[in-house]
Amino acid sequence: MNTQALPSIDTDPFGHEALEDPAELHAALRDAGPVAYLSRYDVFALARYEEVHAALTGWQDFQSAAGVGLSNFRHEKPWRPPSLLLEADPPRHDAPRAVLSKVVGPRALRRLRESWLAAAEELVDRVVAEPEFDALPRLAEAFPLRIFPDAVGLGPDGRENLLPYGEFLFNSFGPPNDLVEKGRPDAGRLAAWVNEQCARDRLAPDGFGAQIWAAADRGDITHEQAPLVVRSLLSAGVDTTVHGLGAVLYAFATHPDQWERLRAEPGLARVAFDEAVRWQSPVQTFFRTALGDHEIGGTTIPDGRKILMFLGAANRDPRRWDDPDAFDLSRDPSGHVGFGMGLHQCVGQHVARLEAEALLTALARRVERIEIAGTPRRHHNNTLRAWESLPVRVALA
Numbered sequence: 001m002n003t004q005a006l007p008s009i010d011t012d013p014f015g016h017e018a019l020e021d022p023a024e025l026h027a028a029l030r031d032a033g034p035v036a037y038l039s040r041y042d043v044f045a046l047a048r049y050e051e052v053h054a055a056l057t058g059w060q061d062f063q064s065a066a067g068v069g070l071s072n073f074r075h076e077k078p079w080r081p082p083s084l085l086l087e088a089d090p091p092r093h094d095a096p097r098a099v100l101s102k103v104v105g106p107r108a109l110r111r112l113r114e115s116w117l118a119a120a121e122e123l124v125d126r127v128v129a130e131p132e133f134d135a136l137p138r139l140a141e142a143f144p145l146r147i148f149p150d151a152v153g154l155g156p157d158g159r160e161n162l163l164p165y166g167e168f169l170f171n172s173f174g175p176p177n178d179l180v181e182k183g184r185p186d187a188g189r190l191a192a193w194v195n196e197q198c199a200r201d202r203l204a205p206d207g208f209g210a211q212i213w214a215a216a217d218r219g220d221i222t223h224e225q226a227p228l229v230v231r232s233l234l235s236a237g238v239d240t241t242v243h244g245l246g247a248v249l250y251a252f253a254t255h256p257d258q259w260e261r262l263r264a265e266p267g268l269a270r271v272a273f274d275e276a277v278r279w280q281s282p283v284q285t286f287f288r289t290a291l292g293d294h295e296i297g298g299t300t301i302p303d304g305r306k307i308l309m310f311l312g313a314a315n316r317d318p319r320r321w322d323d324p325d326a327f328d329l330s331r332d333p334s335g336h337v338g339f340g341m342g343l344h345q346c347v348g349q350h351v352a353r354l355e356a357e358a359l360l361t362a363l364a365r366r367v368e369r370i371e372i373a374g375t376p377r378r379h380h381n382n383t384l385r386a387w388e389s390l391p392v393r394v395a396l397a
């Protein structure tokens, strides 16, 4: 490794300053070169689109099984049993992935479409009855919580644990900083609750969860694997969509011309959501671990070392995107790495897009103007780019 030539960056990407606004750090990382060295954590950083894309698709060289957080499972015991999807490589990864991609795939969602559209209409009717409200809890949180736990087949009790569980999980991919320490006292209780909900007899007979268990009966996965695959739905399916919806609501509240466009052409809702995922990157960062020595942009990453991929920086890399900081429904956002890329690419992306389509079309039908009505407040998380509060004012059509 030519450490001499490797630019070193001392900023803490998981510090509050960078979490509040990562733009400056992202630009510095991209400009430093194809690979930079993060002295604070002794890891390699990728922030350009080309290298992030290559690392995401190069699963043979950069493994997930050693964990996709800073913690290296080769040396450290994971805080929970590793995910069979996120924290696994082929071949072990493949059967659980195949099962889950069918359970939450486009065909399966057709069955839910009408009821989710109706649920969005009902929620939006209720919320926009007031001219000002906080769009983060009232829409971005309320909608996924209204439909997703039912779709999984969760029981009625304890659903308030879902968001705090995700909050801790997404913090845990970063360093053991103040954010993780704040969550630690509750983590065991939250994880125990989530694990209990994955049991067959806890799940309604017609939901995603029951279909995972049915796949085990068919022999597609083992009965030992089934509860962990259900856990992946509960881990990855709530906070992500909340902050994806938060991103698109923020985008429209700050871009009245784009809102007008969506209202004229509601078929743009899905493109708008993907553009918002590119523009905000609700999942900001993930790690991989070099499996053998591998070169990236002239730097050798030695076996066992962690690389940190800045999805949010790649999604605004001017080498890949024209006017990358603009939220623009005219662009084709496909190819963004906000859902990852390659064989781990978000298995739930069709769920997320359907949620967004339902919420945005219901809003577009009723709301002529949406604007910021107070100072939006960021919520700091080691992995998620999130809002705590998003006060908006709406004018009805």
Ligand code: 4IA
Pocket (backbone or CB within 6 Å): 083, 084, 085, 086, 087, 231, 232, 233, 235, 236, 240, 283
């Ligand atoms: C899992 C990347 C993020 C959305 C994610 C988090 C957890 C899991 C998968 C994906 O537990 O499988």
